[in-house]
Amino acid sequence: MNLLLLIILPLVTALAILPLKGLKQVRMIAFIGSLAQLLLSTGLLIAYWKERSSGNMAAMLFEDHYTWYKALLINFHIGVDGISISMILLTAIVVLAGVLVSWKQEKWNKEFFFLLILLSLGAYGFFISLDLFTLFFFLELAVIPKFLLIGIWGSGKKEYSAMKLALMLMGGSALVFVGLAGIYFHTDINGQHSFDLMQIAGTRLPLEVQKIFFPFAFIGFGVFTALFPFHTWVPDGHSSAPTAASMFLAGISMKLGGYGCLRVATFLMPDAAHEYAWIIILLSTIAIIYGALATMMQTDLKYINAYSSVSHVGFVILGIGMLTKTSIAGSVMQMVSHGLITALFFAAIGMIYDRTHTRDMARLGGLLKIMPFISTVFVIAGLASLGLPGFSGFVAEMTIFMGSWQHADNLYRIATILACASIVVTAVYILRAAGKAIMGPVVNTAYESLGDARWNEKLAAGILLLGIVVIGVAPFWLSELIGPGTENLIQKIAAVVK
C-alpha cells in the first residue's frame, strides 16, 4: 500500500474544489473526497492487519523514502504503525463528519471546504511522517487554515480568537522546532546529522542534550494539546470556530500535539521523559481537575465542551507521563476516543446553534421535545464524555487509570486518584448541561417550530457514534491494533527506567 495516496487524495480533492461553482458541486466533491479518504484509511487498516497476520513484525509498515533536500539530509520518509493508523482513521472519520455537518455552508463555501480538506492533508502528512522535518512541515501546514477558518467563518469574537490560536500554536511550533533542531544537531549517524525518526530512535542521545531539548519539544507539542498553562487558546478558539473547524480542532488538531509528545519527545528522549515525568504528571493532573472545575462554571455549550477537552486531553498527557505500557496504550486510546466524542459533541452543539442561534444553556431548554434526534445525540455524546461503559471514553480512561496505578509512589497515586475524581466532576457538568438545555420544559416557545436533524447531520452523527460504540463495545481490536506500536515505545522507555 502506498502511503503517498493519503497525501495525494486530499490534495487532489482540494484542488478539484477550486474551479467549481456553487455549493452543490463543491460539497459533493468534498463529500466524495472525504468518503474516499475514509475508504482509503479503512483499506490501510485492512492492509495493516494482513501484513501483521502474515508475520511482518517490523516497527513500521509500508515505508517509503524520497530524498527531499539532500544538503541537510531531509528525507521524505513515511511509514505507519498501529498508533498512526488509528490516528489516520480518526482523521478520516472526523473530516467526513465535518464535511457533512457543513452541508449548508453558504458563505464562501468553496474556500471553506478547500481549507477543511487542506487541514486533513496536514494531519495525514503529520501522522505518516517518520522524518522530523517533514513532520514539522505538516504540523505547520495545519495551523494557517485554522486561522482562516475561525477568522472568516467563526462567530463571536472571532478575530481575537483566531489571532490568539494562531499565535499560540505558532509559538508552540517554534518551541517544537528548537527541540527538533536540538535533536538533529546532536545526532551522529555515520558521522552525519539526521532527521530520521527511526534512525534517531536506534541511538541514545546524551542525557544533557535530552534534558535541554525535551522540554522544548514536549511543551511545544503540549501547546497543541492544551497542556496547562498553555491551554487558553482552546476555549476561545473552539467556541469561535465554525462547527466543522471546532470538530477538527478538538478532534484532530489537539491529537497532533499528543502524538508529537509521544512519538517525538518521549520516544526520542526517554531519559529526559523519565527525569521530568513528575512535572508532566503534575501539569496534566492540574489540567484534568482544573479543566473540569472550570467547565462546571460555564454556561455556553461550546465553552463547556472546550474546557472539558482541556480536562480530557489531560488524560492523554497523564498517560504519557506515567510511562507504563498500559498507560501509554490508554493514552493513545484516549486520543482516538476523545477525538470522536468531542467531534460528536461539537456536531450536536453546532446543530443546535444552527437552529436556535444561541449556545447559552439558560436560553435553551426542553429541546428533547422539539428536536429529539439532535437532543439524543447530545445526551449520548455527553454520556460518552463522562465515561459511560459501552462508549470509547470508558475504555480509554480505565486503561489509563490501570496503567497509572502501577506506580506505587505516592505522587503517582495521588495524581491517579485526582484523575479518577475528575470523572465525578465530569458527570456534574455534563448532566447539568443536558438537564438545562435538553430536558425540562420548553423555555422559548419560538423554538417549537424548529426542525430536527436532516439526513446529512444524521449521517455525520451516525458515523462518529459508530466509531465510539465500536471501540466501547469491542475494545480488544483497538488495543490489539496499537499493541505493537506501544510495545516499541515502551521497550525504549523500559531500557531507561531500569
Added chain:
Amino acid sequence: MNYSSYIALIPLLPLAGFLMLGMGGKDRFKGSAGGIGTFLLLISAALAAYTAYQYFFVNGKIQDVYQPVTALKFTWLSFSENLSIDMGIVLDPISVMMLVVVTFVSLMVHIFSLGYMKGEERFSTYYSFLGLFTFSMLGLVIASNIFQIYIFWELVGVSSYLLIGFYYKRPAAVAAAKKAFIVTRFADLGFLIGILVLGLNGGSLDFNTLVERLTDPQSPQLVDMTATSFLGISVITWALTLVFIGGAGKSAMFPLHVWLPDAMEGPTPVSALIHAATMVVAGVYLVARLFPIFYFNHLALQIVTWVGALSAVIAAIIACTQTDIKRVLAYSTMSQIGYMMFALGVSGYGGEAGLGYTASMFHLFTHAFFKSLLFLGAGAVIHLVHSNEIKDMGGLQKLMPVTHFTFLIACLAIAGIPPFAGFFSKEEILLAASLHHPIIYYIALVTSGITAFYMFRLYFSIFWHKKTDKEKQPHGEGTVSMKIPLILLGAGTLLAGFIPFSSLVTTDGIPYHSEFHLSFSLLPVALGIIGIATAYILYFRQNDRPQRISSTLGGLYQLAYKKFYIDEIYLFITKKIIFNLVGKPAAWFDRHIVDGCINGIATVTASISSAIKGIQSGKVQQYALYFFGGILTLAILFIYLWT
C-alpha cells in the same frame, strides 16, 4: 442442556429489545413496544427459571456442595499479562437466585406497565429503557470479574438516570435523575479506586482468583496487603472499604442515601423494579460476592455492619413522618437494605456460622417480592387518585379490592408477621444478629417494631381512614395487566418464605438445615403487632391524635420530617463550598490570571513593537545614520575587546 448454549440469551434478549425499540424512535413501535418488550423478557425469565431449576436441583451440586460454574468467558480488554477485564457468566447460588429475581420482577413490571403507562407519549422509549436496565442488571449479577461488575454497575446507574428522568419536562424529575447519578457516581469513585487497589495488589481482577488469594493467609498478596498500611490502616481494609463505599452508594446506605427518595420522581413501576427490588440491592450483592474476603477483615466487616444498622434505623424513623406514599416506601427500602447489609456484617463463614449471609440473601429475595408488590400497589393507587400524597387518599378499600388485599399481604410481610415471606427472612437476620452482635440485635428489634408501625400507618391511611367516596374516583382499579402482577407477586409474598434457603444459598456452598425457634420469634412478632396496633389507633379513623403527638414531639418530629437535614448539609457542601469556593475561583483564575498572562505577553509584545516601529521610518538618511552608528559602535567594541 449445557448452560453455555443459551445462558447468554438471558441478558441479551432485553438488550435486543432496548436496541430495537430505542432505534425505532418514539413512533415506529408506538403500539407494539409493550408487547415486544414483555415477550422478550418472558423468554428471559423462562430461561432464568430453567437455569435455576437445573442449577439448584439437577447438576449444580458436586458432592453435595454447590460449585460455581463459569458458563462463558472471554477477554474483553487486557491491561497487562494478568490484569484484564473478562466478560463472563458465573453461575453460583447467589447469581442464579438474582437471575430469577431480576427477570421475574422485571417481567412483572413490564406487564404492569402495559396498563400503567398506556397512552404515554414515549411509550416505546420507556420499554427500551426498561430493556436496557434489565440487561445491565443481569450483566451485573452474572459478572465473573470485578471490573465487569463495575461496567454493568455504571450501566444500571445510567438506566436509572434515564428512567428517573423519564418525565423530562418536569424539572423535579430532571433534578432527581441528576442527583441520583451524581451521588452514586461519587460513591463509584470509591469503588473504582478500590478496584485499582484490589486489582494491582491482588494481581487479578477475577473474582475467583481474588477470593482465593485474599482469603489465604499464606498468599503473598494478602501478606503484602495486610503488612502495608496507609494512614495506619492496612491496604486490604482500604480496598474493601472503598469497594463498600460504591456498594453503599448504590444501595442508598446512610450517608449516601439522599438520592433514593428523590428518585421516586420516576414512573412508579420503575421505582418498583429499580429502586426497590433490584438495582438498590446491588451493593448488598457486591458485599456478598466478596464476602469471604470481607469475613477475614474485621474492621471492614464492622463498617458494613454499622452502616447497615444505622441506615436501617434512621430510614425507619424518617419513614414515620413522610407524607408522600412513594417516599415512605423509599425510606422503607433503605431500611430493609440496611437489614440485609448488617446481616452480612454479623455473619460468620462456613456452615451454620454463615447464617447471616444466608439470611441476608433470603431477605433480599423475599424483599424483592413484597417491596415491588408495595410499589406496584402504590402505582395502582396513584393511577386512581392522581396524587402521591397520603392526604389525598383514604377509604380506597372498596374501590380497589385486589390492590387492597395484595397491599395488605405485603404490609404484613414487611412487618414480619407469620406466615408471610418477610417474617422468615427477618427472623433469620435477627437470629444471626442475636448470636453474633447483641447491640445490633436490639437496634434491629426496635427497627422492626417501627417498620410495622409506619407500614400500617401507610396502609390505614390509604385504604381506611376516610369514608369511601365513589364520585371522586370515577374510573376503576385499573386494567387486567395491572392486576395480574399484583396477584402473582402477592402469591410470591405468601409462598417465598417457605423456601428452605439454608439448603440453597450458603457462604461455602454446603447446604445446612436452619432451625426454626418459636420462642425466639415471640418478641419480634409481638413488637410487630404493637406497631400495627399503634398505627390502627392513630390512623384507622380520622382523628387528631397524630397531630397532637407530632406537636408534642416538636423539634424531634421536625428533625425526622426534614430527614435530619442531611440534604441541606449536602447542598451546603456542593453549592456553597464546591461551586462558590472552588469552581468559581478556578474559572476566574483561568480567564484572568492564566489567560491574562498570555494576553499580557501579547500586549507587551504589541506595545514594544509599536514603541520601536518608529525606527523603521523608511528614511534613507536615517538608515544611513544607524548604519554608520552601528559600524562605529562595533569598531569601538572590537578595538577595545581586542586590546
